[in-house]
Amino acid sequence: MEKSQASKRAEDLRQSVSRHLYRYHVLDDPEISDAEYDSLFLELQAIEEQHPSLQTPDSPTQRVGAPPVEAFGPIEHPTPLLSLANAFDSNELKAWEARNQRLADDASFEYVCELKIDGLAVALTYENGLLKTGATRGDGVRGEDVTQNIRTIKSVPLSVNKERAPSKFEVRGEVYMTRSGFEKLNAERAKENLSLYANPRNTAAGTLRQLDSRITASRPLDIFIYSLGWVDDLWTPTGHWETLIQLKSLGFKVNPHMRRCGSLAEVEDFYKSWVESREDLDYSIDGVVVKIDSLGMQQRLGIVARDPRWAIAYKFPPRQKVTKLLDIGINVGRTGSLNPYAILSPVEIDGAMVKMATLHNEDDIRRKDLRIGDRVLLERAGEVIPHVVKSMETDPDRGPAYSVPRNCPVSGDPVIREPGEAMHYCPNSSCPAQFHELLKHFSCRGSMDIEGMGVSLAQQLIETNLVKNLADLYDVTVEQLASLDRMGERSSENVFNAIQASKNRPLDRLIFALGICHVGSETARVLGARFPNLDSLRTATEIELISVNDIGPVVAKSIAAYFKVPENLAVIDRLKLMGINPQSVVKDLPTIVGPFSGMTFVITGTLSEFTRQQAESAIAERGGKIGVSVSKKTRYLVTGTAPGSKLQKAQLMGTSILDEDAFSRLLEQGDTTA
DNA sequence: CTGCCTCGAGTTCG
């Protein structure tokens, strides 16, 4: 290509690549496919390689990172990056307003609320439309020059419209890493056997301070710009809100969740709505920043020490607390696994008094080096279930490291741990603790579905020796039930009837209810469809079992082993005598042909017009399948209110997402086409 | 053998 031609083409490409980067990373609304983008980018790169003189400092090819530097140079901030005072509750927020009103002759304020992103503050300067420097906050007065790293963040404009922007100015923002990007990064590291990063914030901090900016370029950093630092001319916005709008129109990525509020009550509303839905975001926030909108008023109120009077960080209640690990207890699971759990000095987190948390297994406890008596960090993150994050102690001699007991705390049998397995097991399958769990499993919804059979009733039946194995359950009389604690005449009859009614459950439910190791609801369903009754399953050889779809050597062995135990066979025989011997019609797995054939649906959140069961059977009736988690094979994600992390994953993977209305419409359409 | 995807098992508070 001739140089003049190449120059023209390079200019066109730079513009269009920059535009597509902006649409993708700032607006989140791409116009072209990734492949189309790649081809434009590669063409530009090729031209610039051929004619190095055509390369410009704001070319998108300059975002890939540069060779490592020895150390970062210092950058002085012409106007210091301030910190923010905190308010931890509504009273402190009111006190803040009251103080400002006193100082400002009882003026009334307009506020701007923004999310407080949990990331790192940076200052970016532009000169004549070009990005000049990017610096960390440092101590507020002097930071580090991380320009090369900042350039690799795709949503940072390398240049802005010279006509509309001041000739020199500084913007401030927060660099962060999305949760999904963080998880993806850790997944990649796990694959390469590298150590895992602790959390998105620290990882973002480490990444921004990478001496080799090519590494930074490969990491999913992003930025939200939230204010103008200084400006040399031209621009005289009158308020913070207007500043944000202007920054957005210049092409900066400004967080979309901001609100102008006429009163503190509105601020409270904004704050409360985000306390509820902070987990729906793909990045962490730790509060709401409240600023007085008017710049004139800001100047009038001024700054005390390092905190401006006109702004405050209204922090969310912490979801992490430090508490004392009083002891480590052991639960024995249905499979005989010994499951350690933390007994904690009760603390309130997010409205709930937490006093227990699972500790998974011995290795996990040792990895976190938790010892009895330690102060530990406890977290109730997005999910309801709390977990112990780490120990706060550092003294290596503070007490003995934890070991799972050598003997089962219930039956006293020596526990075993197979090489390569994470869990310790009690080998005694008739251990009362195991039987208690089995009885609960046998009775639960999805198994034999015996209503009224809860923890306390199961315990009493076992302790009174009324039920020593599963078959005994069907010999229990109304009178015996009524003799137990908290069992009146009515409830005894109800439970008795529920037990009798459970005799008619289909084969797959019975197989599931037996609690054979590795045989869950799905495997039980497969087995129930392949074998006509329990007898034929019982006599099946391992080879026959393996030939069944979805059954491999491990599961086959487990099933065969179950049917070799004399106690198990005795129970099955007795159940049969009592009339529990369901038959199934053997055929190839039923395939319903319908409008949803070949589609997998995943549901998250709470639906309002359907129960989950109804939604699932509506899908199944139309030939669709229900998936547990979002994967490439998921056709639709159906979302209700308060969707879980599946939504993020679906967005990440580009899965079609249906809200409840869209789902209803799809069901109806399916009906007409069926 | 290696990378999916799916299944199983355990999970806290009110």
Next chain:
DNA sequence: CTCGAGGCAG
């Protein structure tokens, strides 16, 4: 919901 691990396709 999340983890670990079983099953299976490439």
